[in-house]
Amino acid sequence: MLRFSDWIRKVRPFIIPTSLKRKLVYVLVFSTLVPLLLIGMISYMSMHTILEKKITSGIHSNLKQVRVSLENVLSNLNYSSQQLALDGRIGKDIYAYLTTEQPYGRKMLAGQIETEMNLLTSTNPNIGLMFYYLKDSEQILFPNLLVKDHFQPERLPVFTELQSMTYYGPHPTYNAHFNRTVMSLTRKMDVPDLEPLYIYMETDNRLVDTIFNKLQYGMEVRHLVIDTDNRIAYSEQPDLFPAGTIFGGAAEQGNGKMIGDFYLFEEDSNQGWRVAAVISASAYKQEIFHWFLQFLAVALLSLSVSLAFAWLIWRTVTRPLTRLNREIRSMTQTQEARGLQLTGTDEIDYSLRRFNDMQKTIVELIEDIKQSERKKSRLEVEKRIAQINPHFVHNTLDTIRWQARMNGQEDIDHLISTLNRVLHYNLGKGETASIHEELEALKDYVALQEVRYQFHFDIRISVSPEQLMLRIPRFILQPLIENALYHGIRDDGFIRVEIGRSGQERIRIQVSDNGGGMTPEEAGQLLKEEHSSRRQQGMGIGIPYVVQSLKYQYGDAASIDIQSAVDEGTTIAITLPADYVEEENEHASIRCGG
Template sequence: MKLIPRSLQSRISWIYMLISVFTIGIIGATLYVGISRAVMNESVQSANMAISKSGTLVEMYIDRLKVLSTMLAHNPQTIQTLSSPSQEGEQEELQFIQLALQSDPNIKSVIVIGKDGYVLSNEKKLNMRRSSNMMNEPWYVAAIHSTNPVLTSARMQKFSMDKNNWVISMSQEIKDANGHNLGVVLLDIEYEGIEDYLNDLELGSGGFAFIINSEGGIVYHQDPSYFTDPAKQEQLRTISMSKQGFDASANLLTYRTKLRNSDWTLVGVSSLDGLRQVRKQLLLSFVLVGIGLLLLIMLVSPFLAKSITRPIRRLEQAMQKVKSGTLEVSVSETGATEVQGLAQHFNTMVTEMRRLMQDIETKEKTLHRYELSVLHSQINPHFLYNTLDTIVWMAEFNESERVISTTKALAKFFQLSLSGGSEMTTVENEMNHVAQYLIIQKERYGEKLQVRLYFDPALASKVIPKIILQPLAENAIYHGIREKEGPGLLEITALPADDGSVRFIVKDDGVGFDPDTRANTEREEETLRTLPKLGGVGINNVDERLKLYYGQPYGITLHSRPGEGTTVTIIIP
């Protein structure tokens, strides 16, 4: 099995398809990598912006809460109420607390605690540890010194897994004019207040966000199990300290943003599902487009290859015609520059070949005419001498009528031999020419020579080479009838054959000869070839002329038997 096609058209088609596949693959891969990288950068930037935006919203919320706690701590009514032994202005302070609650629906409670355990709050029943000297309470001391929000249970109770009881607690110390501690303002904000800003983050199916404080404590995570599972907490701490950016192996983006005015850090981990989906869709699109282009190329490449090879095929067909002998061909000089050059050179070559063939043909015709002239010029001068001697002899015996008829026959004979300088004559003239010759020979041989001539009148105007019968008649007389005892008969006929050719038959009943006996030796064979020439122009002369005119298949056919005579047949197409 041959894997490589042999035809130029098939090879061009295959090469074009291979180059196209390679080109489509390179372009597709380059575009895929480039677009994927651009989409990845856009996805990373979008994820970073989303995390930063959520962090900014949390920062703004914390700032607002700090402002609110500061307003409560520095409110003159609050300072007056805690400074007065009788807690004057308590109702006004409670009204101020209600205004604070109304400013933010996520504020669960506002608690003002004096250093002596006095409490003002929107909640009537408080379950929290108090004493006459709050400085002895650890949580109170921690609240005085803390400036950061803290995740805890409501009213500083023991932390539980009841998510609905979680709060973000903000504290602010209350001081008098001299800077002495009067108490603490506590704001308990519902956990959902922070959670609402982070739950809407689009971080993908495998992504998540969490807030961690400076001590490694988890402040926020959507999954509550991270607040009790040490292993999971350690995992979050590792992520918070890992290198920021996109991890291609895990297909995860890690981004951290420090929240202003707190010790919190917001960490976002995005799985970039959009990037994965875009890459999948992009790859599918490239594959489909590539398959479509390949199918189109498979349909177009044969036509393209055919258009390229068509001039070459025309050139090949023209060469086949030249090979078969047809020189009347020409190739249109179209196609590629190289093919145009080939076609131009081919046309020049064929034109030059035609010119050379015409030159050869002209030279052959000239040589042909020269050879025929030489053959015509081989008329035996003895025939003229013998004829004139016969005329003189008849004149001496005062046989004027015979002299006149013989002279007229001789004149007519030479007139028909010349035939105006033409190499051709008609059947009628050729039969008349040999008749004049036989009239002259009849005067010489008398009753010994009997003649019978006939030709079909339909052949009268048929054009044939001249002087083809007289040499055969001369040969029959000199080598057949003259050697015979008694009279001899010479018959010359011209009849049409079934295939449309003309058949001339020159038959005598002379002595004849045996061709096989004469061909025993090379010398005898040479004698056989030269023997017919004893009678003038000769049989070989006529045979060579016919072959020059009509080709090798035509010429003379000779049959002879000793004592029976000789029959010579000429067939002319």
């Protein structure tokens, strides 16, 4: 189960970013979101009020237009029906038609009435079906269009009543050719000595649909028509406001107030009836929601632009930092000052220049340290030579003294001459010498050792004449021969010195013996500069001197290797760069001591 501390440790980098990229992204995102949220809140409150007023004003304006249109319809029905009344031209003819008993006269009047009614229909396009009817006998007279069966005006929704006229709210037409919603009127004619006579007149089949057009609101709207008795005469929302029921009206709900999930708006007529608009909450807030979507799109666009700028700034900053990091890595790997490559950014370029100056200073300090180490190594070598040479002189002089006692004075001249040559070479100046000079000094050294130990050493030297011109470190062969003598040579033992090429530009010096040898551990100890076995007899200064001289003069370009085993002899091999000297020598092979 993940512990709370572990969870905090995992989410901490996302809450408190440590990388430059995340910090830039967080800063730009917050700097974009916070103003957007503040502006969005203020804009939403302001726009919500403005849009609500705009929507409410638009609804009232359209609803007023509906009310005016309905008033015009009623007025037009009233005006048109007056021409059918008794005091109108057609009304007088219908009275004469009903009271005349002569067939011919009735026929002539019927033709004249039909002509007048057709003329009235053609001159008033807002009028649809119209006719006369006798209420008691339910007889329909002179219809201008075909009438449906079972005409029952008492079942129609009463809209309002004015004197002898009754207006009916929207209802299905009695025109047999159509099935649309119309408004209608019945007008009673006071005909003496006759059964009740009424005029029935409808609006055009398309007029009501035009009046209650929902597209003019720009949203889904349902209309209600409330009569003078506060009863719903017409309803386009029958589930919530069924026709024929009492309507609570503005006194209860009020304009713009909600009833369930609907908003209600009303418009009153001077005649006492009202028209209302019922709008669902989703449709009412659609424009506000549309504005919110637009604002959200702008916010997302702004956020995307901020992220793009974050990426651009990150690239602008990280490229110079990457170059600076590359410069640091190059210094740690090569430790060499390289050419300065500027980034074009003043602040980063200033740091690059300072870093480049620091890099040059560090490289110079490293070189000074190397020079100091070389000088230190050289002084150490000179110090060791100065410390060891007195022992060599003491031992040699002691040998001369005993030789003089035992053998007289015949060999003293030869011995002292040899000693002088060795001392002159060993104490000479210069770090390198030719192979010829080194071999001559080695021959004198071996001669002195033969006198000292009263033993003939078989030392075999093999070198080609052209190799004698090469230069090698001074005093490098003597420690190798001394090491072979120190580890012991049997009566039939020998020491072999081989000098030759190793490739085009390297020299290989190999000293081998068949003495007692040593273990690999002892051979490894000889290569250590501080090995205690360097204190040896005679003029020897030990293998550590050779190792230090090679390291001082050639660094890693030279190498030394010791191969040895107990009772199997020892082989020491040195490989170093070739260096020529202008000198000629005819020796092809040199053999010391025999």
